[in-house]
Amino acid sequence: MTRHIIIIHGKSARVLEGMSISFGGVLSSPVMEAGICLLVFLLGLLTSYTDITRKKIRNEHLLLFFLLVIAVRALQPEQFRLFAAGALLNASVAAVIASLLYMSRMWCGGDAKLFILYSLLMKPTGQEGSLLASPVVLFITTFFAAFIVFIPFEICQACRQDRFRQASGEGRYWDNLKLAFLGFSSFNWMIFPILYKMALFRYPVVVYVFTSLVFPAFNTWVLRGLKRRFVDWKLLMLLLILGGFVLHIMFIPREQLLAVLGRSLRSIVILSTLFYFFKSAMDQANASRERVPFAPILMAGYFLSYTDMLKTASSWMLLISR
Secondary structure: OOOOOOHHHHHHHHHHHHHOOOOOOOOOHHHHHHHHHHHHHHHHHHHHHHHHOOOOOOOOHHHHHHHHHHHHHHHHHHHHHHHHHHHHHHOOOOOOOOHHHHOOOOOOOOHHHHHHHHHHHOOOOOOOHHHHHHHHHHHHHHHHHHHHHHHHHHHHHHOOOOOHHHHHHHHHHHHHHHHHHHHHHHHHHHHHHHHHHOOOOHHHHHHHHHHHHHHHHHHHHHHHHHHHHHOHHHHHHHHHHHHHHHHHHOOHHHHHHHHHHHHHHHHHHHHHHHHHHHHHHHHHHHHHOOOOHHHHHHHHHHOOOOOOOOHHHHHHHHHHHH
């Protein structure tokens, strides 16, 4: 039989009754969520410290916090099954995203595992209706925050120390320009009408992060393969542009076609410029052989996922593209 704490003073009794705390019983939802938030914060501090100072995210730290969260969630048995089902779905989506980034060499194995753990811990953010799942919200928020904070800093450092061209070389400099303003822009031109049809075109931040993630794989596995076996790259770019024009006509209503075409062109210029600076900064980081510490960025992304940052950024980018 459960033994409840009984205190004579009325105010204390009401407080305990409202919190529903009992010996061997169940923690109330506010207390549990506060405990989970504290665990996430401690996880972020520990992994950020080891990632910055030792360039490593230790597996035992991730396992420890995973077990602690399971133990805390188990104190509320009636909600544990719901948590387990949501965590399984989040982990599956996060594993796909983490694997793509790992294969693209955008982060290391420890970063991928930390991203999956954060996804397991996430509650709904309120943005899943437009972004499908919590790990997608975490991924987009994290990489957009990284671009805002890290990429401009790296570019300024590289330009100030005159290492921008030295790190990548003159050939790499022009390769990045061609990749951004021919390859990436043609890819965006082709998929923009599809995103418009899926109603994702209203979220420019989502579009930018999504295309930046997918394009390297598309460039490696599709464009380079076609260029080696069949066609010259100039003809290939022309085919992409023509294909994009056909898709615009197919998916966009005729009365909106001109307006959407103009908006697509403006968005392509903006996104290709951002992609060029992103790619150049990543080349700079790789040339210096310094591992990018993703742990503090993931920690910031986790907490920013519960703010209106993505909506605000999308509104600003929509305003600029118009």
